[in-house]
Amino acid sequence: MTAPAGKRSGASLSIEDGLSAPAMSKLEDSEIPQTDPFELFEAWFEEAKESEPNDPNAMALATATPEGAPSVRMVLLKGHGPEGFTFYTNAQSRKGGEIRANMQASLLFHWKSLRRQIRIEGPLTEVSSEMADAYFHSRPFVSQVGSAASDQSRPLDTRATYVRRVEDMEAVCKQAGEVPRPPHWTGFTLNPKCIEFWLDRPNRLHDRRQFTRTEDGGWTNTLLFP
Numbered sequence: 275m276t277a278p279a280g281k282r283s284g285a286s287l288s289i290e291d292g293l294s295a296p297a298m299s300k301l302e303d304s305e306i307p308q309t310d311p312f313e314l315f316e317a318w319f320e321e322a323k324e325s326e327p328n329d330p331n332a333m334a335l336a337t338a339t340p341e342g343a344p345s346v347r348m349v350l351l352k353g354h355g356p357e358g359f360t361f362y363t364n365a366q367s368r369k370g371g372e373i374r375a376n377m378q379a380s381l382l383f384h385w386k387s388l389r390r391q392i393r394i395e396g397p398l399t400e401v402s403s404e405m406a407d408a409y410f411h412s413r414p415f416v417s418q419v420g421s422a423a424s425d426q427s428r429p430l431d432t433r434a435t436y437v438r439r440v441e442d443m444e445a446v447c448k449q450a451g452e453v454p455r456p457p458h459w460t461g462f463t464l465n466p467k468c469i470e471f472w473l474d475r476p477n478r479l480h481d482r483r484q485f486t487r488t489e490d491g492g493w494t495n496t497l498l499f500p
Contacts, residue, residue, distance in 0.1 A: 422455075484496050
């Protein structure tokens with residue numbers, strides 16, 4: 275008889291059986307950096323770049339209104355380091371409005387090919403105009419035009435209206451030689467206070483390791499029950 279999905283037919287099997295090679299790394303004390311979650315993030319991120327078929331820098335960004343009503347969407351990580359994790363967006367969008375009203379957020383990276391995820395929480399700060407300009411103008415020309423032409427999150431009668439607006443703006447900007455960055459197109463950096471690493475293990479006996487920022491700027495880490 276075939277065992278039900280998620281269950282094992284033989285009691286003698288080890289709980290480690292069936293785990294794919296990429297996920298065999300563990301979150302045990304002897305195998306991870308003890309005081310630097312960015313080192314572990316970088317190692318996992320580099321592996322994701324080799325393993326994920328599309329957008330290894332894609333992350334879920336969760337925001338909330340001051341009243342606590344949440345919303346979430348996928349965005350792309352565009353910079354990271356000890357200072358935090360940076361993404362860019364239209365500040366007139368729903369997420370932009372929620373960020374401006376409540377400068378706290380959570381990020382989630384989920385790399386299915388590696389059976390890993392990283393959850394990050396903390397306050398947000400807006401990037402400088404110089405940083406926003408530099409990144410905006412590093413994007414493909416049509417992407418710049420598309421962002422400048424979009425009233426993101428506002429009602430749109432038909433897609434054709436947006437396409438015509440993009441085409442009209444593209445012609446004007448080609449003649450001008452550049453696409454001006456809209457003042458509401460900006461970036462934010464999440465300064466992490468908590469970073470949790472999650473690793474899939476057999477039989478739902480997963481590994482979880484949480485790093486928490488201390489008052490002196492260092493980190494503590496704790497193994498959590500799955």
